[in-house]
Amino acid sequence: MKYISFIQYPDKKIRRFPVGNELEYFFDISSSELSKIKEVRVGVRGYISLTDDKDNELLGHRLFGWIDSLWLELVESVEKLMHDGFGATIVQNCGLILETYSKTLVKFYITSEEGAYKKPCRILSQKDFIDTILDGAKQFFCRLKEHLKTNQYDEDLLKIDELLRKAENFQPIDPYFHYPNxxxxxxxxxxxxxxxxxxxxxxxxxxxxxxxxxxxxxxxxxxxxxxxxxxxxxxxxxxxxxxxxxxxxxxxxxxxxxxxxxxxxxxxxxxxxxxxxxxxxxxxxxxxxxxxxxxxxxxxxxxxxxxxxxxxxxxxxxxxxxxxxxxxxxxxxxxxxxxxxxxxxx
Missing domain, CATH: 3.30.460.10 (Beta Polymerase, domain 2)
Structure with a gap:
């Protein structure tokens, strides 16, 4: 699995979407242009593109609001998955749904504004999903901290580091969804x-x-x-x-x-x-x-x-x-x- 984080910056006109798409101008988090943002008030707008090993999108080109909040929602989902394990349904405010049905399989949903379910993505490894999200979140917040010269995300980074240590020995919890024979x-x-x-x-x-x-x-x-x-x-x-x-x-x-x-x-x-x-x-x-x-x-x-x-x-x-x-x-x-x-x- 892999991910790409994008930050919305209207003055940097790199076309990543079809003409007429309101999410037309983005740039990658690694861009030095991020340093032009002098302070973080309520967050930085953007989205995360999360793909599986075959480049199938798990999170598509949809603006989820504040991208730093989205990363924290994903980290919270991972934390609950590690704590509650198999059988957990984790629903986040940004329209993300994470469900587990076996000791390996994770189903990852995105809901529309009307609450309809989009076709779930099947992630075959809980461990892979956990590692990808935590590694991505750490890189994202480290870059924000560096470019914005802020300590705003220090507590979040400490939490992510703690989860990364726990993830080293992660073992899925015994099931409690029992499908009848x-x-x-x-x-x-x-x-x-x-x-x-x-x-x-x-x-x-x-x-x-x-x-x-x-x-x-x-x-x-x-x-x-x-x-x-x-x-x-x-x-x-x-x-x-x-x-x-x-x-x-x-x-x-x-x-x-x-x-x-x-x-x-x-x-x-x-x-x-x-x-x-x-x-x-x-x-x-x-x-x-x-x-x-x-x-x-x-x-x-x-x-x-x-x-x-x-x-x-x-x-x-x-x-x-x-x-x-x-x-x-x-x-x-x-x-x-x-x-x-x-x-x-x-």
């Missing part, structure tokens, strides 16, 4: 119950607890993967119960950088971890004892204790999913849950 597949959507789903929930719960700064809340495993007698899609549904509306807002703020916010018809704050079609987690945040909380928890507990209801629900899920229409499958599930909501039947 194909022999357990029921149809296009469903798999037989997998005991690994409980472990996935417990590890994601621990990850959420590191992010959440509130102290009074509850995290529950809900949905079909929480019921060992049900077939299910390999998606872990997690419900976070808060003590108040204010507490909900605080927790939403704590986790929003690490999960994708999603629109939902439910009266809750909903997030996803993982990008389509490989969504692995749904996170719902609501007040404890709210109608949504009570309905979801009560229905889960009813399925755990009522074998006949669980069997009827599983049969409906298998039949509804056989046609391969996900929306129809979800609609039939919702109708069943509505009919059998213990709170409405009470």
């Amino acid at each position: 194909e022999t357990t597949r029921v149809n296009t959507f469903l798999f037989q119950h997998n005991e690994d789903w409980r472990e996935m929930f417990e590890k994601e719960r621990a990850y959420l607890m590191k992010l959440i700064t509130e102290t009074d809340y509850e995290i529950q495993h809900v949905g079909s993967t929480a019921i060992n007698t049900l077939s299910a899609r390999p998606v872990i549904d997690i419900l976070i119960g808060t003590k108040s509306k204010w507490s909900t807002e605080m927790i939403v703020n704590d986790i929003h950088r690490d999960y994708f916010y999603q629109e939902t018809s439910f009266p809750v704050n909903a997030f996803k971890k993982g990008t389509p079609p490989d969504c692995q987690y749904n996170i719902y945040v609501t007040e404890k004892n709210s109608p949504f909380w009570n309905s979801v928890i009560t229905f889960r507990d009813k399925l755990l204790t009522d074998e006949d209801l669980a069997k009827e629900y599983d049969e409906l899920k298998r039949k509804a999913s056989a046609c391969g229409d996900l929306q129809d499958y979800e609609n039939q599930k919702s109708a069943f849950i509505e009919r059998n909501d213990p709170l409405k039947l009470a």
